[in-house]
Amino acid sequence: DGKNVYESYVCPALMAVNPLGLVPALDHDGKNVYESYVCVEYIDEVFPSSNPDEDLMPRSPFERATARIWADYITKKIVPVFYRLLQKREQSDREAAKNELLSYVRRVCKAMESLSDGPFFAGKCFGFVDVALAPFADRFFVLKHYRGFQVPSADEEDGAFSRFHVWWSAVQDVPSFKDTRQDREKLLAAYQRYADDTASSEVAVATRQGRALP
Numbered sequence: 001d002g003k004n005v006y007e008s009y010v011c012p013a014l015m016a017v018n019p020l021g022l023v024p025a026l027d028h029d030g031k032n033v034y035e036s037y038v039c040v041e042y043i044d045e046v047f048p049s050s051n052p053d054e055d056l057m058p059r060s061p062f063e064r065a066t067a068r069i070w071a072d073y074i075t076k077k078i079v080p081v082f083y084r085l086l087q088k089r090e091q092s093d094r095e096a097a098k099n100e101l102l103s104y105v106r107r108v109c110k111a112m113e114s115l116s117d118g119p120f121f122a123g124k125c126f127g128f129v130d131v132a133l134a135p136f137a138d139r140f141f142v143l144k145h146y147r148g149f150q151v152p153s154a155d156e157e158d159g160a161f162s163r164f165h166v167w168w169s170a171v172q173d174v175p176s177f178k179d180t181r182q183d184r185e186k187l188l189a190a191y192q193r194y195a196d197d198t199a200s201s202e203v204a205v206a207t208r209q210g211r212a213l214p
Contacts, residue, residue, distance in 0.1 A: 021069055039073055040131055056128045067122065070111060073130040077104045083207040085147055086194040098149050105151055108133065109163040118163065119170035124176050135169050139162075140180065145188055146195040 018025035018034035025034040026042065033042045044056040057064050065076045080106065085097035108121075115122050121129040143149035154162035171177055193199035 001114070008056070037068075037128075037132070039136075040128065044128075053123075054125050054129060056126075058122065058127070066115070067128040070108070070121070072130045073104075074108070074136070078108075078133070078136055080207070080213055082139070082143065083194065083203060083213070085143055085149060086191060087197045087204065087207050088198075089197060092149055098147070101143075101149065102151070103187045104161055104170075105164060109161055112163045112167060119166050121167065126171070126176075130167075130174075132173060134177060137168055137171070139187065141184065142187055142191045146191070 001207050005011050009109065012022070014025060015021050017032045020034070022034070024036055024039045025033070026039055028042075028046070033039055041057060049055050052059050061210055069090060078101065081101045085094060085101060088094050112121055116124075118124075120126050121133070140151065141151065151162045151164055154165045194204060197204075197208070206213050
């Protein structure tokens with residue numbers, strides 16, 4: 001019938017909101033919104049906080065631009081190497097991916113240090129960049145389980161990653177993060193296919209072929 005295998009098992013209601021069949025996707029009063037960061041900004045604008053400091057996106061145009069820059073950095077640097085580290089078969093490639101990932105995390109730490117005293121990326125409130133980084137920071141335990149990767153402790157590497165640990169401790173106390181955190185055993189099972197390099201998702205295929213992630 002012309003449909004691909006992926007479309008054959010994706011919920012029709014989801015396909016109606018997002019033709020790509022991916023989440024997150026929103027149906028807000030009959031208006032469809034999709035793509036992760038677009039959804040985050042949309043919700044932040046439609047349902048603003050009574051306290052501007054608690055909005056996910058800052059009010060200042062420059063600060064909004066800075067947030068978008070770092071969210072984009074996470075998407076284009078940290079996320080792809082996360083999957084490469086999982087899928088690479090050669091040990092030398094895995095070691096290179098580990099070092100690359102640590103270099104990206106270190107750069108995020110420096111950005112945090114230059115922007116605020118924390119505990120979050122840009123200050124005292126959980127924000128847009130935190131939303132971008134938290135899901136993958138939460139999945140670093142997957143990399144530790146399958147590849148032995150972990151961010152050095154606050155006392156190691158001359159404290160280069162101490163800001164990351166301050167940030168991560170604060171993130172884990174955010175109610176919305178705690179309420180939506182994924183079950184660890186289920187995540188390990190889901191990522192087993194990537195660790196075995198047998199996953200057939202668009203992300204897995206792109207990683208295997210050395211292409212940009214969809």
